Amino acid sequence: MAVQNDTQWISFAIFAVVMLGISLAFAVPTGVSASKRGMNALGWGALAFFTWLMGLLLFLLCKNPVIDDVVCVKCGNRIPKNHVYCPFCGYKE
Ligand SMILES: [Zn+2]
Known part of the structure; x- marks a missing residue:
């Protein structure tokens, strides 16, 4: 049982890291691009971080x-x- 719990924890940790990686992969370029356009880099980065493709698409629609x-x-x-x-x-x- 303990072994199974460990495996579950590791799976969750990997899952969390992958999710965080994807979030950052959306957030960082969006934030950098926003700052180059004189937009709110932190705000757009956070939006892309939490909504992924939704935030990125919204940014592409609104970008200066x-x-x-x-x-x-x-x-x-x-x-x-x-x-x-x-x-x-x-x-x-
Ligand atoms: Zn002048």
């Missing part, structure tokens, strides 16, 4: 474009890469 901006040499504000004029100070890149 990647923030690919540069820093204005004059005023230091972050401006979109393709901007000719800085929207903050009017400096021409």
Whole structure:
């Protein structure tokens, strides 16, 4: 009986580790991607962690474009890469 309990415990431990691994596999890329897009990395990561594919799909539907901006040499504000004029100070890149 004791041996069977041990086996059950190990099975449960493996199951828990696999579940955690899958959760992280969804949560980490979602969180990283969210932070690159200026979104709530922790919130989206947590959503994907608990809902797996649901959270990931929801994220893909709601995601903002990647923030690919540069820093204005004059005023230091972050401006979109393709901007000719800085929207903050009017400096021409
Ligand atoms: Zn500027």
